[in-house]
Each structure stands twice: as structure tokens, then as C-alpha cells.
Amino acid sequence: MSTVFIAFQTNEETxxxxxxxxxxxxxxxxxxxxxxxxxxxxxxxxxxxxxxEEQMGREYDLQELQxxxxxxxxxxxEDEDTFTLSWK
Amino acid sequence: xxxxxxxxYIGVPRDRVENFNGKQLIYxxxxxxxxxxxxxxxxxxxxxxxxDMVEQNLVALIEADPDAALVExxxxxxxxxxxxxxxxxxxxxxxxxxxxKAHLRFQTPGLNTVCG
Amino acid sequence: xxxxxxxxKLSLKEKYSxxxxxxxxxxxxxxxxxLFPYATYEGIKVHDWSKWEDPFRLTMDAYWKYQAEKxxxxxxxxxxxxxxxxxxxxxxxxYLSALKIFLQAISPGEYAAHKGFARTxxxxxxxxxxxxxxMQAIDEIRHAQTQIHAMSNYNKFYNxxxxxxxxxxxxxxxxxxxxxxxxxxxxxxxxxxxxxGFSFEYVLTNLLFVPFMSGAAYNGDMSTVTFGxxxxxxxxxxxxxxxxxxxxxLEQDPDNVPIVQKWIDKWFxxxxxxxxxxxxxxxxxxxxxxxxxxxxxxxYGEENxxxxxxxxxxxxxxxxxxxxxxxxxxxxxxxQFMLALYQWNFGTAFHSWIPSDNDMDWLSKKYPNTFDxxxxxxxxxxxxxxxxxxxxxNYGLAxxxxxxxxPCVFTEPGDPTTLCHRETEYKGEHYHFCSDHCRDIFQExxxxxxxxxxxxxxxxxxxxxxxxEAWMKWxxxxxxxxxxxxQGSHDQTSFEKWREMATSN
Numbered sequence: 139m140s141t142v143f144i145a146f147q148t149n150e151e152t153x154x155x156x157x158x159x160x161x162x163x164x165x166x167x168x169x170x171x172x173x174x175x176x177x178x179x180x181x182x183x184x185x186x187x188x189x190x191e192e193q194m195g196r197e198y199d200l201q202e203l204q205x206x207x208x209x210x211x212x213x214x215x216e217d218e219d220t221f222t223l224s225w226k
Numbered sequence: 227x228x229x230x231x232x233x234x235y236i237g238v239p240r241d242r243v244e245n246f247n248g249k250q251l252i253y254x255x256x257x258x259x260x261x262x263x264x265x266x267x268x269x270x271x272x273x274x275x276x277x278d279m280v281e282q283n284l285v286a287l288i289e290a291d292p293d294a295a296l297v298e299x300x301x302x303x304x305x306x307x308x309x310x311x312x313x314x315x316x317x318x319x320x321x322x323x324x325x326x327k328a329h330l331r332f333q334t335p336g337l338n339t340v341c342g
Numbered sequence: 343x344x345x346x347x348x349x350x351k352l353s354l355k356e357k358y359s360x361x362x363x364x365x366x367x368x369x370x371x372x373x374x375x376x377l378f379p380y381a382t383y384e385g386i387k388v389h390d391w392s393k394w395e396d397p398f399r400l401t402m403d404a405y406w407k408y409q410a411e412k413x414x415x416x417x418x419x420x421x422x423x424x425x426x427x428x429x430x431x432x433x434x435x436x437y438l439s440a441l442k443i444f445l446q447a448i449s450p451g452e453y454a455a456h457k458g459f460a461r462t463x464x465x466x467x468x469x470x471x472x473x474x475x476x477m478q479a480i481d482e483i484r485h486a487q488t489q490i491h492a493m494s495n496y497n498k499f500y501n502x503x504x505x506x507x508x509x510x511x512x513x514x515x516x517x518x519x520x521x522x523x524x525x526x527x528x529x530x531x532x533x534x535x536x537x538x539g540f541s542f543e544y545v546l547t548n549l550l551f552v553p554f555m556s557g558a559a560y561n562g563d564m565s566t567v568t569f570g571x572x573x574x575x576x577x578x579x580x581x582x583x584x585x586x587x588x589x590x591x592l593e594q595d596p597d598n599v600p601i602v603q604k605w606i607d608k609w610f611x612x613x614x615x616x617x618x619x620x621x622x623x624x625x626x627x628x629x630x631x632x633x634x635x636x637x638x639x640x641x642y643g644e645e646n647x648x649x650x651x652x653x654x655x656x657x658x659x660x661x662x663x664x665x666x667x668x669x670x671x672x673x674x675x676x677x678q679f680m681l682a683l684y685q686w687n688f689g690t691a692f693h694s695w696i697p698s699d700n701d702m703d704w705l706s707k708k709y710p711n712t713f714d715x716x717x718x719x720x721x722x723x724x725x726x727x728x729x730x731x732x733x734x735x736n737y738g739l740a741x742x743x744x745x746x747x748x749p750c751v752f753t754e755p756g757d758p759t760t761l762c763h764r765e766t767e768y769k770g771e772h773y774h775f776c777s778d779h780c781r782d783i784f785q786e787x788x789x790x791x792x793x794x795x796x797x798x799x800x801x802x803x804x805x806x807x808x809x810x811e812a813w814m815k816w817x818x819x820x821x822x823x824x825x826x827x828x829q830g831s832h833d834q835t836s837f838e839k840w841r842e843m844a845t846s847n
Contacts, residue, residue: 140649145552147571164407172632173559173567174552181428201354201400204408205415208555208571209548211646213653214397214582218354229789230530232383239771239788240798247807251799252743253774258759261720263564263682264749265761266738269802287738290727307772308763327772328739338759340723 140225142183145176152206154193155185161193162186174208183212185221221223252319253315253329254284261291261340265329272320278311293337305331358399363392363839366469369415378467384530387595391468394590396581405477409484411570416488419568424495430844431562433629435500435837436828440554440627441493442502442692447519447528447619448550449489450510452573454523455538456482465531469795474583481576492569499840500833502691505818509691512817514740514797515683517747521677521794526609528790532591533605539584541609544650547577548642550620557624557632592657599658608786610662611779614671615746621676622683625705626697634708639672664779667755673709674758677717682751683738684724691819696725716758733827742796744773745780749798752776768792 144159146152148170156175160168166179177183190198200221212223229235243250250272255265266287270279280299288294304311307329313322324330343505369377381388420426432438456479463475490506497503510516555570572699591598621635651661662668684694697705702721704714712763727734740749754760755778764775768788775781784791800806814821828834 140652141645142649143646147575172556173571174556195346201404201408204398204400204575204579205411206575208574209552210578210581211548211649213585216354216397216399225649227787229787230384230533232379235789237791237793239792240795241803242771245803249802252804255741255761255763257761260678260681260716260753260759260761261734262721262736262738263678263685263751264740265763267741267798268738269808287736288736290732290736307646307765325772327774329763329772329774331763340719 139180140212141178141180142210142223142225143176143178144183144185144210144223145174145208146203147206147208148173148175149206155190155203155206158189158193159183159185162189179223180226182222182224187219241327246326250319250326252279252324253327255329255331256288256291257331257333258338259288259291259293259334259340262288263288265331270319272325273318275316275318276322276324277315279319280315292339293334296337297334301334303333305333347706354399355365357401358396358845361401361403362396362473363469365473374467378465380465380530381467384532385601386532386591388468388591388599389594393593394468395471395586396470396474397586398579400474400477400579402477409480409637412575413484413488416568416572417493420492420495420565423492423565423568425839427844428564429496429499430837431564431843432837433561435833436693436695437561437627437629437730438496438500438502438562438833439692439694439828440623441496441563442506443515443623443627444566444617445489445493445503446506446509446513446691447516449486449506450516451523452482452486452489452521453529454520455542456480456486458523458527458534458538461527462531462534464734471535471583478576478580481573481580485573485576488569488572488590495565499836501820501831502693502824502833505691505824508816508818512797513689513691513819514742514749515584515619515690517742517795517797518619520746521747522612522616525790526610532587535587536602536605537609537612538604539580539587541613543577543584544616545610545643545647546613547574547581548646549617549638551577552642553638554620554624557628557630560630560632561566561628588654589657592654592659596658603659604786606659607663607779608783611664611668611783612746613779614664614668615743615748615776615780618675618679618748621672622680625676626680626694626701627707628827631704635676636708637648639669643672644669663782664777667777667779670755671752673712674716674753677709678753679707679711681717681720682740682749685734685823686740686749687827688735688821688825689814689819691817691824691830693833694825695828696728697721729820739798741774741800742798743776743780744791744794744796745775745783747794747796748776750774750776 159166163179163183166177166183169176177191186199187200203221210223212225215222246269248271249269252268253265268283304313427547459475461480463472464477466472493503510520519532526534551570551574554788555567558566558570624635624638683690687694702718724734743750752762754762762777764778764781766773766781773784800815802808819825823832
């Protein structure tokens with residue numbers, strides 16, 4: 139097992155994103171650090187557009203993630219609906 | 227291959243002895259005495275007598291170490307280029323075979339007050 | 343009026359294909375090898391450039407849109423910072439030393455990375471990496487600009503920020519990142535990608551930006567958090583590009599594997615030496631610390647690095663040769679390097695200080711196996727000299743490593759009481775190194791590294807010829823203002839006075 143992670147700035151925009159990630163990734167662990175939130179997950183982490191949209195109450199383009207992204211680890215695979223990090 | 231390049235490439239060293247106005251570089255360090263973070267860099271004429279290098283340059287540089295006053299210089303063990311070596315105290319650096327950028331280490335077994 | 347046509351929105355893949363792949367063309371009246379003369383001499387074999395995938399599938403239109411948004415956010419905060427005397431919200435002005443090192447050593451590296459990516463984008467024959475490198479070149483110049491801009495607010499009030507460009511070129515402790523970038527830029531495009539895209543971005547920036555920026559937040563430095571996170575939002579893309587480049591090389595031809603391995607070995611170690619500076623910033627210079635250098639290394643070096651190297655093992659790649667020595671050095675490097683910075687602080691354009699009892703207790707808790715045994719006695723002795731009115735200055739200049747260009751302050755693996763001395767002879771000249779790994783890098787390409795401009799020997803050459811006062815002028819260091827101990831410095835007295843004024847009438 140290897141850990142993948144992603145970190146975002148702590149702000150109003152990322153709050154629903156992090157809630158969405160928690161809903162979609164029950165194995166993930168969320169760490170609140172000064173000014174940032176880091177999310178670790180075993181082997182894989184999936185971010186889904188639909189879940190973010192439900193949490194935000196508006197349409198969302200996954201490329202918007204880049205505005206508040208701090209760092210990540212793992213191979214990335216991205217399309218319109220999902221943003222997946224994995225070590226496989 | 228001495229460098230990965232598209233054609234032959236010869237580098238020019240930046241610190242050749244010609245660039246030091248008739249002087250040369252010597253590095254000196256005191257084993258197990260890490261109050262001084264790195265080997266000292268001295269820049270002296272090759273004619274400098276070994277004794278003068280020690281007494282006029284080195285002694286002042288190591289003064290801050292509490293062991294400095296206790297060093298018995300005639301019992302010091304020397305290394306040159308990481309190998310055991312014995313200096314001729316009255317001969318010049320050049321005659322001692324201390325060439326440009328040579329590195330000398332000295333050891334004072336039993337003295338290790340600050341670290342070691 | 344034209345009737346609006348209801349066209350289906352392009353998928354991300356289609357858009358990427360139109361706006362990236364479709365920009366390429368096959369040359370008709372020039373040979374491909376004449377257009378891309380640097381693509382093959384490093385020995386990397388590429389059979390199919392179309393296999394290069396940008397996982398972000400970022401296209402220029404989206405790039406401008408999101409970068410513009412990042413800039414707006416950045417300047418909103420920088421304006422607020424300036425309007426509200428943000429500098430007085432710092433935990434303590436000692437913190438500024440970390441920022442001064444950042445400005446002198448790291449921000450010029452961003453600019454160097456910009457130049458490097460602009461060139462590398464031109465030299466790669468494939469359109470995928472051309473576009474990605476072009477975006478990264480623009481990112482890097484943005485980072486240099488936003489960092490300089492953010493820190494210019496401190497330059498209005500504090501010493502040590504004004505001469506960073508000269509210091510980048512001339513002062514001794516910045517030659518480690520400078521030589522890192524010069525080495526990378528003097529390499530071919532593939533090696534450059536390993537140096538910057540992989541070693542610097544993937545392995546190092548996490549250690550530099552993430553815990554350190556979090557530390558800036560902890561220390562009330564809103565402007566640095568802002569430029570740090572704004573830059574780091576691009577780094578995620580850069581890391582992905584670096585990782586993609588490695589996978590691409592390894593998948594294109596098995597002959598590439600040993601070359602890539604050699605570069606991983608080299609650039610990991612070169613990067614690790616750059617981190618020497620960062621380790622002191624984290625362990626010693628933040629008045630309020632988030633985590634120790636050791637703890638940051640465990641998360642972002644050890645754990646993250648192992649995940650990556652486990653993954654690359656399927657291609658026959660092993661962890662870098664210096665990995666084990668690095669893991670051991672992590673418990674020593676910040677102490678060894680900070681002691682060095684302190685004893686030569688007449689020659690630093692930032693302040694240092696003897697750690698307080700409280701700081702030392704924190705260090706011994708974080709470094710239970712090393713601090714009390716090896717480093718506390720040295721600090722205690724220095725403290726005693728200070729109390730006796732004979733403060734410790736080391737007026738002996740230092741031996742520099744021919745490869746990493748740092749003073750050789752690091753000890754033998756397995757023996758923290760003995761300095762590591764390594765040397766070799768090439769064409770009748772002696773060359774010295776701080777470690778086995780720096781010596782190995784030299785021995786791979788001696789014709790390259792004999793040219794190293796070493797800051798300490800340089801002092802005895804033209805135009806300085808051993809004159810310390812002339813040297814200070816030459817490196818834009820104002821004696822008595824920019825350098826020396828924090829205790830009694832202008833920065834200390836000004837900060838305390840202004841803070842007092844801000845909280846009373």
C-alpha cells in the first residue's frame with residue numbers, strides 16, 4: 139500500500155470540495171493544518187464533479203480545482219467527471 | 227566520457243593557481259573539533275614556512291575552541307590528502323609538497339571538549 | 343444576425359487534442375534533426391512522441407483563465423497586507439531571516455527555471471511537452487515576480503532584502519541553488535526535466551513550499567502564505583509533468599532506464615543539498631514552528647518518495663543512491679548548517695542568533711538522538727563565549743564542495759564527529775567534495791564541474807583579492823545592517839518600536 143494525497147488551501151471554495159472528497163472516499167483521512175487541508179488515502183483517491191456540484195449547489199468544472207490546489211502525490215488521471223490519483 | 231555534449235568540450239577551471247597573485251590555497255582542518263563548521267581556507271605564498279603557517283595563521287583561527295591552548299604542536303598527528311604524513315616545520319609549503327588546494331588535517335587525540 | 347448554432351461542448355480530451363496535438367506539423371523543407379538538434383545527444387531514445395500524455399489536459403484558454411484568477415486572488419491579499427501594516431502581525435522579526443534566504447536563494451531559482459523551460463519547450467520535438475513546458479515557463483516567471491513583489495513590502499521596512507539579485511550571483515550560501523539551476527540549464531532537455539520537473543518539483547517543492555508556507559501562516563505572514571500557495575497551485579501541475587516525463591522515457595525504450603537512473607541519483611542528491619538551507623529555515627528560523635525538518639522529511643521525503651520509487655520499480659528503477667545517507671543526514675543537517683550560518687554571520691545578508699533555551703528544548707525533543715549529544719554542547723559553548731564578551735566569529739573562510747558549492751560542513755555517514763573529506767585529482771588539479779555523492783557526480787562529468795565558480799576561493803581572486811570590505815560591497819551587503827546577530831539589529835529594534843506604536847497611543 140502507498141499513500142496518495144492532495145492538499146488544498148483552506149477557504150470557502152474548498153470547504154464543499156473537501157466534504158465531497160470525504161463522501162466519495164471513506165478510507166481517506168483529512169488533516170487540518172495551518173492554512174491548508176491535506177487529505178491522505180490508501181492507494182487511490184477519487185474526486186467526482188457530481189458530488190462537488192451537490193455540495194456547492196452550482197455547476198463545477200474540475201479544472202477549477204487548480205486554483206486552490208497546493209500539492210498532490212500519485213499518478214493523475216482526469217476527465218470531465220473525475221479527478222483520480224493513484225499508485226497503480 | 228568526461229562531459230555529455232554534442233561535440234568536444236574542454237572546461238576551464240576557475241581556481242587555477244595563476245589566479246591567486248602568486249599565492250596558493252591550502253585547506254586545514256582539526257579532526258573532532260566541529261565548533262569550526264568546515265576546513266579553513268588559507269591563501270599564502272608557496273614560500274611560506276610551515277611553522278609560520280601554523281603559528282601566524284592557524285593558531286589565531288582556532289582560538290575560540292577551549293582545547294586550542296592545550297594543543298602540543300610537536301605531538302600533533304598530521305594527514306595530507308587523507309593520508310598519514312609528517313611535515314618539515316622549517317621548510318616551505320612548496321618544499322613540504324603542499325601544492326595548490328592541498329588539504330591538511332591534524333589530530334590531537336585526547337582533546338575533545340566541545341564535541342567528539 | 344447569425345443564427346446561433348447549438349454546438350455540443352467539446353470534451354476535455356477533444357479540446358486537448360485540438361488545442362495541443364493539432365498545433366504540430368511535420369517539417370517539409372527542413373530536416374527534423376536540424377529543427378531539434380538537442381533531442382538525441384543525451385542518449386534518450388524516443389520512438390513515438392504522441393504517447394506523451396498531459397494528465398491535466400490543460401489547454402491555453404483554460405490556462406489563462408485560471409492563472410488570471412490566481413493573480414487576482416494574490417494581489418487582493420497583497421494589497422490588504424500593505425494597507426494594514428501586515429508586517430507588524432508577524433510573531434517576531436527573526437522570522438524575516440527565512441524570507442531573506444528565500445528571496446536571495448529560491449526566487450532567483452524560479453527565474454532560472456523559467457529560462458530553462460522556455461528553452462526546453464523549444465528543444466523537445468513533441469508538441470505535448472512543448473505546450474506543457476511553455477505553460478511552466480510562464481508559471482515560473484510568475485512565481486519569481488509574485489515573490490519579489492510580495493517581499494518588496496518587507497523591503498520598505500527591514501534590512502537584507504535589497505540586494506538579492508547581486509547576492510544570488512555572488513554571496514556564498516546562495517551558490518548551492520544557483521549551481522543547481524546552472525547545472526540543469528547546462529544539460530540537455532531530458533536531463534533538465536529530471537532535474538527540475540522531477541527532483542526539484544516532485545521531491546523538493548513539497549518540502550519547501552508545503553510545510554514552510556504552513557509555517558508562514560503560523561507566523562502571521564499573510565503575504566508569504568499567499569505567494570507560496572499561489573505558486574504551489576502551479577507546482578501540482580509541474581510535478582505531474584515531471585512524473586509524466588519520467589514514465590514516458592522509461593516506457594519508450596529500455597535503453598533509457600540506466601540513463602534515467604543515473605540522473606535520478608544525481609539530481610536527488612543535488613536537490614538534497616539545496617534543502618540544507620530549507621532545513622535551517624524550518625528548525626531554527628520560524629519563531630513558531632509547525633513541524634521539524636525531520637517530521638517534514640518523514641512525510642514528504644520518506645513516505646512520498648517511497649511511494650514513488652515503489653511505483654517506478656516496475657520499470658527497473660531503484661531509489662536514488664544517496665537515499666540512505668540522506669535519511670541519516672536529516673537528523674544532523676539543520677544543526678550543522680545553522681552553526682555554520684551563525685559563525686559566518688558577518689557574511690550573511692540575514693540575521694542569525696543563538697537559539698534560546700526554549701528553542702533548544704524543542705530541538706532536543708524533535709531530535710532526541712542527535713541534538714543533545716552533538717549540537718547542544720556547541721551552542722552552549724557559543725553562548726558562554728557571548729556572555730564573556732567574546733562572541734564567536736569564525737574568520738576562517740571555508741572549503742567549498744566542487745559540486746554542490748556549499749561549505750563542506752557535513753559529517754561522515756555513521757560518524758557525526760568527523761567532517762567528511764573527499765577529494766580527487768583531475769588533470770593535475772585537486773578537487774574537494776562534501777560527500778561521496780558529490781564526488782561521484784563530479785567524476786561522471788569532470789569537464790563540466792572543473793568550471794565551478796566557488797565563492798570562497800573567488801574571494802582571493804580579482805576583483806576582491808582577499809579584502810573583506812571590498813567583498814561586502816561587491817555582494818551588496820551593508821555591514822552592521824544586513825548581517826550579524828539578530829540581537830541588537832535594526833530589524834529587532836525597529837520591529838519592537840513599531841509594534842509598541844501600533845498597540846499604544
